[in-house]
Amino acid sequence: MKHPGNLWSIINQQLTAFMSAQSTCEWCLGGLDSSQRFLCHSCQQQLPHNLLACSQCAEPAAVADMRRCGRCQRRPPAFEYASTAFTYEAPIDRWVLRCKDQHSLHWHDRLNQLTRSHFAPPAVMPDAVTFIPSSRYKRLRRGFNLSESLAASVALCIDRPLLSLFQLQAQQDQRGLSVAQRHANLQHSLQCLPPSALPDVSEFGHILVVDDIMTSGATMHRAAQLLKQRGVKLVGCWALARATKSRPAT
Numbered sequence: 001m002k003h004p005g006n007l008w009s010i011i012n013q014q015l016t017a018f019m020s021a022q023s024t025c026e027w028c029l030g031g032l033d034s035s036q037r038f039l040c041h042s043c044q045q046q047l048p049h050n051l052l053a054c055s056q057c058a059e060p061a062a063v064a065d066m067r068r069c070g071r072c073q074r075r076p077p078a079f080e081y082a083s084t085a086f087t088y089e090a091p092i093d094r095w096v097l098r099c100k101d102q103h104s105l106h107w108h109d110r111l112n113q114l115t116r117s118h119f120a121p122p123a124v125m126p127d128a129v130t131f132i133p134s135s136r137y138k139r140l141r142r143g144f145n146l147s148e149s150l151a152a153s154v155a156l157c158i159d160r161p162l163l164s165l166f167q168l169q170a171q172q173d174q175r176g177l178s179v180a181q182r183h184a185n186l187q188h189s190l191q192c193l194p195p196s197a198l199p200d201v202s203e204f205g206h207i208l209v210v211d212d213i214m215t216s217g218a219t220m221h222r223a224a225q226l227l228k229q230r231g232v233k234l235v236g237c238w239a240l241a242r243a244t245k246s247r248p249a250t
């Protein structure tokens with residue numbers, strides 16, 4: 001008689017094969033051909049792409065010819081440019097929450113697929129890619145840091161090294177905080193790794209920082225400040241999605 005563990009292993013393999021061989025579109029339930037992973041071509045086009053946005057902070061723009069928003073012109077952030085693939089609206093918001101709050105590796109893989117297919121390299125190629133860390137508690141609970149894996153996908157797309165540079169010292173969650181509260185929280189929580197673990201970042205003149213969701217830009221601003229204090233000349237930011245005034249990240 002076979003060990004029950006073998007039976008579970010077979011069921012698990014069959015289930016994984018079934019999940020990866022999805023034949024209907026996740027969004028419209030229409031049919032998929034063999035070249036499509038989980039979205040049909042029509043739904044790919046209808047995703048909320050963040051095409052019209054401020055070139056510095058990626059905030060969605062109301063007019064097509066705007067280069068930098070008024071806020072960036074009055075008080076520029078410490079990073080030079082930012083872009084995101086999408087705005088944080090349906091269905092992207094639901095998929096990110098499923099990935100993070102339900103600890104879904106299935107959705108984790110799909111968001112990485114979206115990153116590899118929708119990442120647009122910046123005009124000037126960065127020397128290295130890094131990411132915003134998550135707290136140790138969240139990483140243990142989820143089993144992954146979404147920002148880190150998205151950054152790995154980005155680094156693969158542009159063939160650049162992926163660096164781990166930051167750590168979170170405070171445990172307070174950024175979600176639900178006002179812009180001022182986020183700045184205050186981050187001023188103390190986001191830090192560079194200790195000198196013994198930190199590579200010489202001044203070797204990299206231009207670093208791209210990756211996060212899953214860009215909300216106010218406060219996290220990226222703090223990351224860029226830290227990198228520039230250590231000799232980095234140019235900092236760019238990329239995120240999967242940008243929160244909007246009508247749909248802030250919760």
Ligand SMILES: [Zn+2]
Nearest residue numbers: 025028040043
């Ligand atoms: Zn579809």
Ligand SMILES: [Zn+2]
Nearest residue numbers: 054057069072
């Ligand atoms: Zn801006």
